[in-house]
Amino acid sequence: MDSSTPQQLTPSQKQAVCHIEGPLLVLAGPGSGKTRVITHRIAALIDAGVRPYNICAITFTNKAAEEMRQRAFALGASAGAHISTFHSLCVRIIRRYADKAGVKSGFSIYDQADQRRSIKQAIKDCRFDTTQFQPARMLDAVSALKNRLIDAEPFNDGADDFFSKVLAQVYLRYQQLLAERNALDFDDLLMKTAFLLEGCADVNADLAGRFRFVLIDEYQDTNHAQYRIAKALVARHKNICATGDPDQSIYRWRGADIHNIIDFESDWPDATVIKLEENFRSTPNILAAADKLIANNRKRKLKRLVPTRPPGPDIVISASDNETAEARSIARQIEKLTDQGAALNDIAVFYRVNSMSRTLEEAFIRAKIPYQVVRGVEFYNRKEIRDVLAYLKIIVNPEDEAALLRIINTPARGLGKVTIDRVIVYARANRISIFEAIKKAQHIATLSTSVRGRLAAFADLFERFAKANVGPVAPLVKTVFEHSGLSDSLLAAGAEGKEALENVDELISAAADYDRRADESSLTDYLQEISLFSDIDSYDPVAGRVALMTLHAAKGLEFDNVFIVGVEEGLLPHERTNSHDDLDELEEERRLFFVGITRAKTNLHISYTQYRTIRGQLLRTIPSQFLFELGCRFQEDSFDDDREDSDDREYEDSAESASAAGFAVGQLVRHRSFGLGRVTDFVDVGENSTVTVKFNTGQTKSLMLKYANLEKV
DNA sequence: CTTGAGTTGGTTTTT
């Protein structure tokens, strides 16, 4: 992604590459060639005689890990260094020391949906009301505790107020449920690993002994658990190299602790700190705006943005009436860019929430602009995919009740709620798993003969799947899909099931990809790998399509042309952040905008609308406070541009009122978007008359009378 | 036991 970085390393980059022994913090601003520094450093370590086996590099996403592997390899660093995300590293450690971690190696990794079901179950089991104690809230609380490495028992011991006591019980039960199901959630992966490293001398000796050099990227987004893991890993050799940028910390809400990077120097008193302040990516105007914006944050480590590129085009800030007009306007500008020779790969559109992609997609489809929505987990969240995966999970982990309950009657096979309840009662009474109980269906007195037969057939199905679970994964996925009856039920659904069928085909090809890539295919490994799949992993930078993604997903990327849409109060900063009373949250939203802005190399286009439909309701919106912090002039002609070839009804019927009469200077007028204003100029040239209005918002606009829909007041 | 209509409630960002 660092294509803009010059060939030669700069002095400070070289310094960061060549520093070998001892703790090192690289404070790297956006576009400073940080990735290059890390890969060069890996190569330099190996040049200096370090065995790749002794190097551990930790990245933020699988994508970044894959890229780093390739880049290090290209620099001549032979394979063998461990390069992965925190979570993948944890899975490997836990699998190796499964006994000590208290799981079986085929453990399931619970994603958000599985976690929700389980916590809800836990709340019910504890006889609490799920409306009073919302599952999502409880899950957040549990997650926060795990991120701080507070396990259920110690938390329970220390719980003194009412809510803590409730939470403690739910937390205990939740952990119990996961243990029964041989499952770990994302936070468990980190917590278990931290406990293994800190509590088991031999595990620690093994890993801290092996990794002589540990490199951690995006250190500003590490949470406390990750911090403790890192600390334990480098305890022996003390060769930690952390890189990051406090100004790009955007994951506070999921436990990231900015103090990890802010306090690095007090944490490691003999640390060397190198700042990479030169920016090789963006034009000076973009950097100036980014710098002015981020200067509004109080909690930061001061760092400059030093431009190295020649000046480029102005940043464009434009307004549209509504999100449809905004999307159309962007489509039009993309067409203009491609006409001028821009590649679609070099164009990206960022937004705050995923739901905003839809309007853009519709506009791009109409304009026939190829695009890709970067949202990887979406695919794995599809019903049909989750169903197939549930079958696969049960093959490696029959105790995974979340998976089992999901598909026991999918497709419908006459095993409804009543039957399942009876099986569960039997299972609990005999202290066996539901899957075991199904196998013993003939002993369950409460069941009819026909139901017993159906349960036996179900158990038999998995008997056969287990036998087929050898070698490559793809053929097994196919077998499961066909023999489970899922295939038939989708075929029976006709046109409705067509898309689902195609998705499953895609899943099978993805599995085949895995088979090709893996040294040794195993279903366990495959399932754990895709559980850790991230949104950005689905991004294909050479696809020849415009990239659409959230601001969060944009981290680490760069594009020649960047559009940031919906920069409005309530959206950015987002209303759910309580940014009114919580300064920290407001600052995080500002950093998010900062990240978006600094992805742009040459053209940056920021837009907001006057009206936006949110959850089906048309709302009046106001420009984000952040816009005024950029120190840029707002483009005043942006509305005209929007409307030029607009085919919206609302503009057409405005023609009558406009043609009715001329406007005198000083006339008070109302515009449906801008509100009240006073006419400062009027050029009467018949049909194409223009009127200049100074609006009460402070903006002055020149408008085509026939489109402006001005109302005399 | 299954299905579909109707209701309710929650509602950002993601490994």
Add this chain to the structure above:
DNA sequence: CCAACTCAAG
């Protein structure tokens, strides 16, 4: 607005 849930009819 949408997903998850409830409940009654078949």
